[in-house]
Amino acid sequence: MANYFSSNFTLGILGGGQLGKMMLYETRKFDIKTNVLDPSADAPCRIACDDFTQGDLLDYDTVYHFGKKVDVLTFEIENVNIEALEQLEAEGKKVYPSSKTLRNIQNKGTQKQFYKEHKIPTAPFKVFQNKNELNEAIVRKEFHYPFVWKSCTGGYDGKGVSIIRDAEDIIPLPDVECIAEKLIPFKNELAVIVARNPKGEVKTYPVVEMEFHPEANQVEYVICPARIDAAVAEKARDIATNVSQTFKHVGLLAVELFQTEDDDIIVNEVAPRPHNSGHQTIEASYTNQFEQHIRAILNLPLGKTDSKAGGIMVNLVGAEGHTGPVLYKNIEEIMAMEGVTPHIYGKKETRPFRKMGHVTIVNEDLSEARKIAEKVKKTIQVISE
Amino acid sequence: MANYFSSNFTLGILGGGQLGKMMLYETRKFDIKTNVLDPSADAPCRIACDDFTQGDLLDYDTVYHFGKKVDVLTFEIENVNIEALEQLEAEGKKVYPSSKTLRNIQNKGTQKQFYKEHKIPTAPFKVFQNKNELNEAIVRKEFHYPFVWKSCTGGYDGKGVSIIRDAEDIIPLPDVECIAEKLIPFKNELAVIVARNPKGEVKTYPVVEMEFHPEANQVEYVICPARIDAAVAEKARDIATNVSQTFKHVGLLAVELFQTEDDDIIVNEVAPRPHNSGHQTIEASYTNQFEQHIRAILNLPLGKTDSKAGGIMVNLVGAEGHTGPVLYKNIEEIMAMEGVTPHIYGKKETRPFRKMGHVTIVNEDLSEARKIAEKVKKTIQVISE
Incomplete structure (x- = not known):
């Protein structure tokens, strides 16, 4: 070796x-x-x-x-x-990950097709080469409002995804290859990071939960472990493992999942790399996701994925109305809170909604961590000088 | 700010x-x-x-x-x-730390004198300008065998320290400024890292214990928390805090202590910086010692010093008989053990006893970590290619 x-x-x-x-x-x-x-x-x-x-x-x-x-x-x-x-x-x-894995993932239409072929649970969908095909399918009533529209390529951080409720919502969409997906009501948005090395050793991290802002429909907190039933968590980890095995991917695979209202788990999409939903592993896990990625791609033994404590992650994004040299306002106040670690990505200029860093809150008691996370969120601001 | x-x-x-x-x-x-x-x-x-x-x-x-x-x-x-x-x-x-702190620490004679002046418990000692003064004091019976000889400057990693049992042991000593210290039998060698920022906020880490090889008189494991009575641990943290306050140091102060056979705590020596006895904090603590040092010297709020899990540190030193480009033999075997993280310092050449890295073992159960640490120690070898 x-x-x-x-x-x-x-x-x-x-x-x-x-x-x-x-x-x-x-x-x-x-x-x-x-x-x-x-x-x-x-x-x-x-x-x-x-x-x-x-x-x-x-x-x-x-x-x-x-x-x-x-x-x-x-x-x-x-x-x-x-x-x-x-x-x-x-x-x-x-x-690593291989070009084949990337081919199967890079285009969301191909990715969904892959799930369908391999009987991996996912929301029903149709692929369209362009906007015209999509419009015609609606006219022919092959697809009904509301649905989720996704651009097949180029989407990132929630861009390239829209919920379409009527014909008006279609007008601003770009004329690109896309998928239309059945809108399935869900209780929770979950994620599981799977690590797999070339010799086929596989480990999953505990299930994390995205908590959304009650009004703004934006992820506010990534919470580890997810506050869900053990049986649901086990199902989520099993499905994520199955996805990983099916792709035969090497490295990390972040599997985004929905927990439906009937407690079914369906796959939303995957990313073949360390992921925003795994940042809390740096402080909270025995082996953080970045070390695990290195271990996996170099065919080294995978590290323990258990948590040492409860972990919550808050993204630091540029505040609206601020463009220019960045200032992390009140960062010292959050550093005085218990178990709080800011991570600053090193981008000199802030822009509205630009991902500039994240903050991890670690605590033995997850509900205590959740309270501190809320204080963090209310305190720190990413503004321009 | x-x-x-x-x-x-x-x-x-x-x-x-x-x-x-x-x-x-x-x-x-x-x-x-x-x-x-x-x-x-x-x-x-x-x-x-x-x-x-x-x-x-x-x-x-x-x-x-x-x-x-x-x-x-x-x-x-x-x-x-x-x-x-x-x-x-x-x-x-x-x-930070200030030149004044460094002056009080750099010379071991000055450092011991500082403890004496400030009534900080430490082993009785005498300072000698050279070997001749030391020999004369022994002839005059001002000092008795056995005692501990320490060079006042230039000591590092146990170099510059000898136990002197008779006149023969004095012959190989260098002719330098030195201290002779009463040899006090001790149960345990302990250490406490104290962080202090310019505004005077102070925090101590849990007491760690150095476990020695039963024959080789060499530290084998740094164990956190030390396996000692809570009252002794509290006394150790109090004395370390007092040392820090007395120095009015800024940054980290690693305070090395002895637990005597009567459960008294006496100060051996200090280092005004992150320390070998705090490496396990990277994986085991809410705030690792390096982050804490940065927080302290920049007058930022100090982070939580509690442990998330039990932590044990094993130094990786060059094996005897090996000089040249380094090879970490069996590193993959130790990476397969639970909660084991190697740290490689990046020195390209190994030499006998050169500090090349360290390994941390983290586990909820400290005695389990101790077992794994022993396996780590028996498995990995730092050799030349």
């Missing part, structure tokens, strides 16, 4: 954002050499990687030549040139 | 070894800009700091000019030019 620690082995990472930045804490901890490719000279990963390459993640030649220089290639963002990954694999390069 | 997060504020760190490297995980987490000074171009801190300056830590001009460039100055090693720190402070630069 390769010697990764303080050796000449090099891990290549496509994407230099905050997920990569947090992954680099772990490569530093293990002293694993890294090379990061990102288009931005100011990428959060610029510091703490061994080598930084500035370049376009969607350009075939850039990704191909970058991949040739490293021993194992991974990514922290799905939006990369997949043909280059395929060519690298064909030449024997280890790419 | 200053804005430290994603701002132009710069923290200067004297020393670029493993303690600095682990401190940089925290400055990255908070996106605090850093500049590190170290003589070695291959220092473990080279990666993950914002700026790296190569230079001599004991040279007045180097340290002075480095200090002028940063906003707050700290150190991860005591062996730095103290006159430069004094001049920087005189010009208004914030240096």
